[in-house]
Amino acid sequence: MTSSNAATGPDERPLWQTSLSAEKRAELLLQAMTLDEKVAQLGSRWAGNDMADVERPTEEQINVAPMQDVFAAGGTIPLDEASRNGLGHLTRVWGSVPLTVDEGVAEIIRQHEVVLAGSRLGIPALVHEECLTGFTTYGATVYPTALAWGATFDPALVERMAAAIGSDMAALGVHQGLSPVLDVVRDYRWGRVEETIGEDPYLVGLLGSAYVRGLQSAGVIATLKHFAGYSASRAARNHGPVSMGRRELLDVILPTFEMAIATAGAGSVMSSYSDIDGLPASADPWLFTELLRDAWGFTGTVVSDYWAVPFLATMHRVAEDVDAAGALALTAGTDVELPDTLGFGSGLVERVKSGQLSEDLVDRAARRLLVQKAQLGLLDPDWTPKGSVRKETVDLDSPANRALAREVAEKSIVLLDAGSALPLLGENRPALQRVAVVGPCSGDPRTLMGCYAFPNHVLPRYPDRGLGIEVQSAVDALRDELGNIELVHEPGCSVLGDDRSGIAAAVEAARSADVCVAYVGDLSGLFGHGSSGEGCDAEDLRLPGVQHELLNQLLDTGTPVVVVVVSGRPYALGDFAERAAGLVQAFIPGQEGGTAIAGVLSGRVVPGGKLPVQIPRHVGGQPGTYLQPPLGSVESAGISGLDAVPLFPFGFGASYTSFEVENLRMSAGEIPTDGEFTATVRVRNTGARAGDEVVQLYLHDVVAQVARPLKLLIGFARVSLEPGAGVDVTFQVHADRTAYTAADLRRIVEPGDIEVLAGTSSMDLPCRSTVRIVGDVRLVGHDRTMVTPVDLTPIAGDALRTGGEA
Structure with a gap:
């Protein structure tokens, strides 16, 4: 593997045997490591965060991460010193300064060699980068923002785009991408709305999962962010506190992450800067252990958002110092600290040695990262820094990229x-x-x-x-x-x-x-x-x-x-x-x-x-997203002097041709709480030009234990039709798609009437019917059905062009 690996003794050779499972190889490696070496795997180094020689267009420092100048001004540790016991991650080798491909390859090889030279066992560091609108590096194609992905309503297209991004990243030695953002928009004033996919959990979850599949198909780990609640800050202020109950968190914010884990196998999750009802996400064992690990079965790594660990001390003030913040985050379930090692350093070692912190927590986090390194091939005997890049295969702004x-x-x-x-x-x-x-x-x-x-x-x-x-x-x-x-x-x-x-x-x-x-x-x-x-x-x-x-x-x-x-x-x-x-x-x-x-x-x-x-009518006073219970909806007009009607609603989009959605047919009028039904509508291009329409299916729970949104998107299909052509769109709806978090905070499928609505936006729903759910209340968990499959059947004699569906 390297000279460092060659120096390992005969008893350590099983660590590199590819015939063993990744889990077994990680366990053997963990057993061979000292406490200092294990803790070192939980940290990272941002060698590009040297702000001293940055050319500034103004006197004011321009940061690419929150308070970057503050942390850089405190002095940086040389990479060789930071990795003397090994290192978990290398931070943004490609994305910190403008580098040509040749310069970037040379730098990534250099940093790998420094890490390996100082590591007794020769464990390579994992390289991560940003990739929200493409590979965030000099000269790479810039794709549309995530909010634009949402506007496509086309998961297959998003998956193809992510695969192309991942292919470029993997060829240049990047192992993990810090995308997609699965925050659900709650207030349009928030600056990071552009990074989100939209305001509906199903749309965000489905397209976000497609991005995960595409990126990971290229061998790059996708990172779901920001877990959780970040988009719901008071007054839409970045890093603001979040006033949200557990039920809203479970029904609006968390389903996007759960879907990407359950249906796309996302390999990593990034913590949020938020504190929800006073509890910072990075210090919440319910969020990162009980829910993410125990309930959802997540086996990947949790990485901190940049400096979220020291923020527990400096911003949230729930820890007395950075060392205490590291112990708090590790205990809650954070595995790797980004972008630099501060709280996950020597302070953890001293706490373990003094008996204040269990070494099992260190082992738990290190094991998760080592498994990923094994899965990525970083523990293979033939892995080398030079062999990890294939620059001759890469055109970062290729004609194919630009066409996509x-x-x-x-x-x-x-x-x-x-x-x-x-x-x-x-x-x-x-x-x-x-x-x-x-x-x-x-x-x-x-x-x-x-x-x-x-x-x-x-x-x-x-x-x-x-x-x-x-x-x-x-x-x-x-x-x-x-x-x-x-x-x-x-x-x-x-x-x-x-x-x-x-x-x-x-x-x-x-x-x-x-x-x-x-x-x-x-x-x-x-x-x-x-x-x-x-x-x-x-x-x-x-x-x-x-x-x-x-x-x-x-x-x-x-x-x-x-x-x-x-x-x-x-x-x-x-x-x-x-x-x-x-x-x-x-x-x-x-x-x-x-x-x-x-x-x-x-x-x-x-x-x-x-x-x-939605597109608001007024600059202020609007309730915002379409996900409103009766008291927040347009139907409560007259209760308040504020106009709640949007100028253009969620799901709306006009065309240069025209479409008609009609003839809703239900396979059943009654189903058990574990049953399913199909809802079929016919969409026809009634105009003179070929075009696309997005058929949307919403549910309305007529009576529930808690106030529910009057409309909730549960399925959609983007169809492309020639003039005069039509297609039957069939949604396969499981009773699980009606589940919600009840008064006792358990997710249930409840008997009762469900109104089924179909059309072309959240306010243009000409097709309506009702299905009755019968039987006992049924508890559902992570194994519930989260996706509404769609079948497209061209009407006899009509021409159907390929379109996205979900």
């Missing part, structure tokens, strides 16, 4: 309203002579990419390095799309700030054009250096900066204005919707997003995306 990124982007664009101006081109459309393109998202390619895309995540610290990839701006993409039509461009204003000096020029451009296309929305960044992204929370849902003023003045010109929102969260559009000549929503669609949007605007692409979050 474009496909995801095109399928994610949501047409809110075609209005009078869309599509811009077509046989029955008026000829255009001059188009004005305005708005801060029109000319800046960075607005197309999320906060975990390398150009926005790291490159702001290196202003001379460009974007590292070719990204066409929205205006350039539209210019190419429209061909010979004259196009004039005036940004008007920036995403953030109060500079109004460019608005007059933008208004004049609009006034002199046949149509104006206004690209407004977000610029993703980190910790206040953006309008969307980690640490970029919003006070309300007004468009950032002075963009609302720009839009109002554009709409006052009398020129038809098509509003394109390129954003990481939904913004309130009630002031503009009735005056706009078209409305399009793009949830930060990635490096190919400009072309995807242009294709939708021209009409070349028939939009089929659906809203994974």
Whole structure:
């Protein structure tokens, strides 16, 4: 394996025998290790977190992790010293500074060799990286954000994308990806909404599980984050406390993680920074041991979010110092501390030696990581640092990657309203002579990419390095799309700030054009250096900066204005919707997003995306997500002076063709509490163009022990149909899909009436029926049915094109 391994004695050779199971090899290795060596496996080292020589575009430090500058300023331990007893993880070798492939390969080999040289048993470190919008490294394809995945309603497409991301990562020696984010959106003002898949647990769980399968099919461990409750902070403030009862946690927040473990075999879980009802997640043995391990049977590793362990002392103040924080986190069930070893270091060793901490807890965590290392081949006798990379097989921004990124982007664009101006081109459309393109998202390619895309995540610290990839701006993409039509461009204003000096020029451009296309929305960044992204929370849902003023003045010109929102969260559009000549929503669609949007605007692409979050009417006062019990729903109008009706509901998306959903047929009107039924609806393309529709199935529990959401998505299918074609969509619904957490906090299937609703959004459900569940109340657990299978049957004589289904 290495010179270090070659030096091991004959009695230790069974440690490397590949004929043994991973569990047996880990156990033998654990028995051969000293306490210091075992504890060393629980730590990590971020060798790239040296902030001293970073080029800064401003005097203020730009961080890529919370309080990164604080921890870096405290001094860093050289890698050889940090790994003198071995090391669990190497942190972000590729994702910390801009490296070419050759430079990155050299650096990853160097760090491996340092770890191996100082390790008596020669156990390699596991390498992890971020991969939310693609491999977060210099020159890699930037795919759409997770919120855009949600808008596709297409698990198969998300799985293909994740497999491509994983393939690039694995070829360059990365073993674990810190994605997907399975937090369910609870407040649109939260900065990390763009990193989520949406506001519905089933949509998030199903697409998140697809991402896990894709990434892990390439040999890269997926990491579910953030476990748990992170997205429900008070006032949507990053790292804010969470006011949530156990029932909401069990029914809304946790099912996404449970599904990804049960149906996709996710290999790792990352702790949340949150404290829920005063108890920090990282210190909660119920969450990480009783629930995750004992109830769900999870066998992978729990890794801390960056510095979540020392935060127990410095931020939550439930531990007196960092050493005490490490003991608390280890006891609760955290296995590996990221990104650097602080609480899982010598303090754990001393506590074990003094009898304050059981060595069994150290063994428990180390065993889990060693099993993963064995499964990844890191304990094989022929593993070498140089052999762990295959750089000759990698093109990080290959034509295939870009084509896939474009496909995801095109399928994610949501047409809110075609209005009078869309599509811009077509046989029955008026000829255009001059188009004005305005708005801060029109000319800046960075607005197309999320906060975990390398150009926005790291490159702001290196202003001379460009974007590292070719990204066409929205205006350039539209210019190419429209061909010979004259196009004039005036940004008007920036995403953030109060500079109004460019608005007059933008208004004049609009006034002199046949149509104006206004690209407004977000610029993703980190910790206040953006309008969307980690640490970029919003006070309300007004468009950032002075963009609302720009839009109002554009709409006052009398020129038809098509509003394109390129954003990481939904913004309130009630002031503009009735005056706009078209409305399009793009949830930060990635490096190919400009072309995807242009294709939708021209009409070349028939939009089929659906809203994974609602579009509010007002900037404040709205209840937010569609998952509302009766007291929070639109049906409670008159109780409060606040309008609870969204401008566009969850699941909504228009098209350039038309669809009809009808003829709901139920296989049974009554089933036992352990039975199942099928619900079949017919969807037909009644328009003149081929297109996609997402058929959605919701349930409503008529009477329950606790207040339940009036509508809950339990199944969907994205179908692609030629004009005139139809298909029968059959949902196979097990009684388990009606389960909820009862008054005594046990999950039950309860007898009673369940209303079944089918249609094309949470508020467009023309097909309705009722099924009665009979028998005794039945307790269900982790082995319950979590997925609603879907069958598609083309109507005789109709042409069915391939579409995503779930």
